[in-house]
Amino acid sequence: MTTTGSPDPAERTRPLRVDARRNRARLLEVARDTFATEGLAVPIDEIARRAGVGAGTVYRHFPTKESLFEAILLSDVEKLVAEARSLVDSDDPGGTFFAFCTRMVEDGATNRALTDALTGVNIDVEAAIATATGDLHRALAVLLVRAQEAGVVRDDVGAAELRGLLVGTCLAAERSAKDTAVVGRMVAVVCDGLRRSRS
Amino acid sequence: MTTTGSPDPAERTRPLRVDARRNRARLLEVARDTFATEGLAVPIDEIARRAGVGAGTVYRHFPTKESLFEAILLSDVEKLVAEARSLVDSDDPGGTFFAFCTRMVEDGATNRALTDALTGVNIDVEAAIATATGDLHRALAVLLVRAQEAGVVRDDVGAAELRGLLVGTCLAAERSAKDTAVVGRMVAVVCDGLRRSRS
Amino acid sequence: MTTTGSPDPAERTRPLRVDARRNRARLLEVARDTFATEGLAVPIDEIARRAGVGAGTVYRHFPTKESLFEAILLSDVEKLVAEARSLVDSDDPGGTFFAFCTRMVEDGATNRALTDALTGVNIDVEAAIATATGDLHRALAVLLVRAQEAGVVRDDVGAAELRGLLVGTCLAAERSAKDTAVVGRMVAVVCDGLRRSRS
Amino acid sequence: MTTTGSPDPAERTRPLRVDARRNRARLLEVARDTFATEGLAVPIDEIARRAGVGAGTVYRHFPTKESLFEAILLSDVEKLVAEARSLVDSDDPGGTFFAFCTRMVEDGATNRALTDALTGVNIDVEAAIATATGDLHRALAVLLVRAQEAGVVRDDVGAAELRGLLVGTCLAAERSAKDTAVVGRMVAVVCDGLRRSRS
DNA sequence: AATGAATGAGGTTTCATTCAT
DNA sequence: GATGAATGAAACCTCATTCAT
Numbered sequence: 001m002t003t004t005g006s007p008d009p010a011e012r013t014r015p016l017r018v019d020a021r022r023n024r025a026r027l028l029e030v031a032r033d034t035f036a037t038e039g040l041a042v043p044i045d046e047i048a049r050r051a052g053v054g055a056g057t058v059y060r061h062f063p064t065k066e067s068l069f070e071a072i073l074l075s076d077v078e079k080l081v082a083e084a085r086s087l088v089d090s091d092d093p094g095g096t097f098f099a100f101c102t103r104m105v106e107d108g109a110t111n112r113a114l115t116d117a118l119t120g121v122n123i124d125v126e127a128a129i130a131t132a133t134g135d136l137h138r139a140l141a142v143l144l145v146r147a148q149e150a151g152v153v154r155d156d157v158g159a160a161e162l163r164g165l166l167v168g169t170c171l172a173a174e175r176s177a178k179d180t181a182v183v184g185r186m187v188a189v190v191c192d193g194l195r196r197s198r199s
Numbered sequence: 200m201t202t203t204g205s206p207d208p209a210e211r212t213r214p215l216r217v218d219a220r221r222n223r224a225r226l227l228e229v230a231r232d233t234f235a236t237e238g239l240a241v242p243i244d245e246i247a248r249r250a251g252v253g254a255g256t257v258y259r260h261f262p263t264k265e266s267l268f269e270a271i272l273l274s275d276v277e278k279l280v281a282e283a284r285s286l287v288d289s290d291d292p293g294g295t296f297f298a299f300c301t302r303m304v305e306d307g308a309t310n311r312a313l314t315d316a317l318t319g320v321n322i323d324v325e326a327a328i329a330t331a332t333g334d335l336h337r338a339l340a341v342l343l344v345r346a347q348e349a350g351v352v353r354d355d356v357g358a359a360e361l362r363g364l365l366v367g368t369c370l371a372a373e374r375s376a377k378d379t380a381v382v383g384r385m386v387a388v389v390c391d392g393l394r395r396s397r398s
Numbered sequence: 399m400t401t402t403g404s405p406d407p408a409e410r411t412r413p414l415r416v417d418a419r420r421n422r423a424r425l426l427e428v429a430r431d432t433f434a435t436e437g438l439a440v441p442i443d444e445i446a447r448r449a450g451v452g453a454g455t456v457y458r459h460f461p462t463k464e465s466l467f468e469a470i471l472l473s474d475v476e477k478l479v480a481e482a483r484s485l486v487d488s489d490d491p492g493g494t495f496f497a498f499c500t501r502m503v504e505d506g507a508t509n510r511a512l513t514d515a516l517t518g519v520n521i522d523v524e525a526a527i528a529t530a531t532g533d534l535h536r537a538l539a540v541l542l543v544r545a546q547e548a549g550v551v552r553d554d555v556g557a558a559e560l561r562g563l564l565v566g567t568c569l570a571a572e573r574s575a576k577d578t579a580v581v582g583r584m585v586a587v588v589c590d591g592l593r594r595s596r597s
Numbered sequence: 598m599t600t601t602g603s604p605d606p607a608e609r610t611r612p613l614r615v616d617a618r619r620n621r622a623r624l625l626e627v628a629r630d631t632f633a634t635e636g637l638a639v640p641i642d643e644i645a646r647r648a649g650v651g652a653g654t655v656y657r658h659f660p661t662k663e664s665l666f667e668a669i670l671l672s673d674v675e676k677l678v679a680e681a682r683s684l685v686d687s688d689d690p691g692g693t694f695f696a697f698c699t700r701m702v703e704d705g706a707t708n709r710a711l712t713d714a715l716t717g718v719n720i721d722v723e724a725a726i727a728t729a730t731g732d733l734h735r736a737l738a739v740l741l742v743r744a745q746e747a748g749v750v751r752d753d754v755g756a757a758e759l760r761g762l763l764v765g766t767c768l769a770a771e772r773s774a775k776d777t778a779v780v781g782r783m784v785a786v787v788c789d790g791l792r793r794s795r796s
Numbered sequence: 797a798a799t800g801a802a803t804g805a806g807g808t809t810t811c812a813t814t815c816a817t
Numbered sequence: 818g819a820t821g822a823a824t825g826a827a828a829c830c831t832c833a834t835t836c837a838t
Contacts, residue, residue, distance in 0.1 A: 017838075020801055043828060054803040059830065061801095154388075161384045164371040168385070172367030185360045186367075189353075193392025219818070242811055244821095253820035255815085264812065415817075418822055441807060452824040457809065459822095552786075559782045562769040566783070570765030583758045584765075587751075591790025617797070640832055642800095651799035653836085662833065 024061045027051050032072045040069065070129055077132040080104065084139035094152030097143050098191050101166060105187050108170030137163065154196045165190055223260045226250050231271045239268065269331070276331040279303060283338035293351030296342050297390050300365060304386050305379075307369030336362060353395045364389055422459045425449050430470045438467065468527055475530040478502065482537035492550030495541050496589050499564060503585050506568030535561065552594045563588055621658045624648050629669050637666065674733050677701065681736035691749030694740050695788050698763060702784050703777075705767030734760060751793045762787055 016024065030051040034042050044065055048055045062068035083100070090096035141159040148155055169190055173183045229250040233241055243264055247254045261267035282299070289295035340358040347354055368389055372382040414422065428449040432440050442463055446453045460466035481498070488494035539557040546553055567588055571581045627648040631639050641662055645652045659665035680697070687693035738756040745752055766787055770780040 017799090017801070019837075023801080044830085045828080055829090056804065056831080057802055063830090065829070157384055157388060158381075160378070160381045161388065164381060164385045165368070165388060168367030168369075168371030169364070170367070171370040172363035179359070182357075182359050182363060185356055186363050189356060189360065189364060189392035190389065191392070192396075193388035193390070197391075216818075222819090243813085244811075247821090254813085255821065256819055258813065259818070262813095415820090415822070417816075421822080442809090443807080453808090454810080454825065455823055461809090463808070555782055555786060556779075558776070558779045559786065562779060562783045563766070563786060566765035566767075566769030567762070568765070569768045570761035577757070580755075580757050580761060583754055584761050587754060587758065587762060587790035588787065589790070590794075591786035591788070595789075614797075620798090641834085642832075645800090652834085653800065654798055656834065657797070660834095 020061075023051075023053060023057060027053070027058060027061055027068075028072060028075060031068055032076075035069065035072065044068075074129055074132055077129070077136050080107075081132065081135045081139050084136070084143060088139075088142055088146070090146075093143075093146035093150040097147035097153060098194075100143060101191060101194075102187050104166055105169045105173055105183065108166075108173060140166075151196060153194050157194065162194075165194075219260075222250075222252060222256060226252070226257060226260055226267075227270060227274060230267055231275075234268065234271065243267075272331045276335050279306075280334045280338045283335075283342055287341055287345070289345075292342075292345035292349040296346035296352060297393075299342060300361075300390060300393075301386050303365050304368045304372055304382065307366075307373065332362075339365075350395060352393050356393065361393075364393075418459075421449075421451060421455060425451070425456060425459055425466075426469060426473060429466055430474075433467065433470065442466075472527055472530055475527070475534050478505075479530065479533045479537050482534065482541060486537075486540055486544070488544075491541070491544035491548040495545035495551060496592075498541060499589060499592075500585050502564055503567045503571055503581065506564075506571060538564075549594060551592050555592065560592075563592075617658075620648075620650060620654060624650070624655060624658055624665075625668060625672060628665055629673075632666065632669065641665075674730075677704075678732045678736045681733075681740055685739055685743070687743075690740075690743035690747040694744035694750060695791075697740060698759075698788060698791075699784050701763050702766045702770055702780065705764075705771065730760075737763075748793060750791050754791065759791075762791075 015021070027047070031047050034047050034050060038046075044058055045055050047068075048058045051058075058068065062071060083103075087096050087100055137159055140162060144153065144157075144159055144162055147153040169186055172186060226246070230246050233246050233249060237245075243257055244254050246267075247257050250257075257267070261270060282302075286295045286299060336358055339361055343352065343356075343358055343361055346352040368385055372385065425445070429445050432445050432448060436444075442456055443453050445466075446456050449456075456466065460469060481501075485494050485498055535557055538560055542551065542555075542557055542560050545551040567584055570584060624644070628644050631644050631647060635643075641655055642652050644665075645655050648655075655665070659668060680700075684693045684697060734756050737759055741750065741754075741756055741759055744750040766783055770783065
């Protein structure tokens, strides 16, 4: 017999089958788009329909609507964290910092779910997300401190303020996502506000 | 202006009876609190219960859950608009402008319903918010232009950018919870970003 | 205002409206029949349909399928208890005892739910049912003891055995309910077995 | 008899492969335990998991959940029938008869699935049980007639009554739980009731 | 032959809205 | 006008069964 007979669902030893992995990825992608477009109120059946699978398949991969949403957040945040970490050793901390902020808002402007991740509200945060969010916060803090040490960013803001400003701008950007020029000017205002006073 | 938030689109000839008016006011108040605390997902029955009336009474005053939410937004915005208009003739357009921005964010910071609304939970907000935003937009525009004419605010932002920044900061503040010091510094950053460059 | 505004659903002060009471009674009746005929697997929608009401109405009266089942048990057991108690002062304890046993099995033969009540299994018993079941057990015990004191029933059986035998016979009777002659002979066997040995 | 419990109605030309046969036996065993413990509502997936096989394997052996349950009943009854047949030539038909009755109740006392089955939970039992009962009925009839011919059992009961009493007592025993002393006295009452009157 | 992912009908339950009282 | 019971569409989720791997 080839089966290990492992009774505990907690230990997912074997990787998913190829087709299952494909479905899972597709579901994540479709759900991200759908949530971003239609908001969280969209029924699971609709997501299943758009992904071309049965509703049961969604529930096989994500036992709860909430858990699906969490998975999206997780994957988004992990991407951001990776990006932030790769910028830590930049030669131009100030430029890097503002570029990252701009980038984040632009990403967030088309992705409603992302903004939620940055605050960790909206739904009870699971351990996995909590960890990821913590990572993001730390990564942001590092970028911020570097930029402050380089004398480019004012010293009276901390990671909390930065996070709030980015989240807020993302949220606002989402609302007026169609007009990228407006979003651009909003980001410019925030970045200027963050700059060290030229006194 | 023809929109008055009255439930019946037909001409309301007689004014509401005294008790009916009291009920309407109480409902608005209770609904605002409840939405702000519990989010938009709270059932109408719960609001009726808290207001001490039957569900039917809610529907007599507001033909739709959405219209109830609309009325709340409307009344909130009307208050803001009134405030903004009263500041139009200020002697200190710059100070007035920044004070108003700060005030708006602080007010908006404790309203869970707005978050839900902008996240698309349970109600189609576009429609609900449409009437309300027009007024606010115009009122903000007046304050902004005055401050720009006074040379205090940079000229490359318009009412759209301003509204986005303020709404965004409200949302972020609301989420990042109770730390008013953090919120204060966030507002400060935005205000500084809005200031005309001293170059 | 006429409303008391009582916020706690636990205190149901005012009696149900007339139509609501009618619906509740009808629902209980229909559900009892349906459960007895089709078993517990029948969907709530089917019960609603048979009662001529919407599914929501069922849930207004009984917030759970389980609670509906419980209500049925409760009403059945209460009827039995009343009957048993009314027989306590009989002049002929032996005859009364056997008559009651026969009656119970005959009732139970057409009512699947009843038999469950006698054991208190099948679903987690709520306090209300527990009380009622306790009452029934005590009432049975009284009848049994009287019949034993009258020298008609053997002394080596207690209320527990009696209950078991009645439940078992009910269950068996349900299965072959169509042939009342068979049921009659089954009851006769049990009653004879319960009789004091004519040694 | 044509019914053998083989899953495939088509002629099974080759015997099952060794591992397949092992799987089938293991499945029956696991399913019996699981149904007995958890009731008929347990999902097939759970049984597959406990047996250490995939769900598909269950369906290869038993084309329906119902047919799996049928097979279990069948195998249980076959054991009983075999036992009954082996007792046919006993020198002590009376003692043998009562011993068999006692044995049957004790065996049946720990089987939750039977309760569910007779309560109509999740499976249409009439069909499942139909094939099984015929055999048991005939086997019981033989034992009964022998005991009646030996003058030990009353003549006014037939196989139908006997089966009803035994099944009923099983069910009651199963529900009234673990107290074997109570069960013993219940059986004693039934047996005494079955005895020929010493009038 | 075995696996386990996919299916999708169907179950329970909620709640915005209507309507009899 | 107010009440709260009734409605029924639709949400979430389960699981018997099928089928690609």
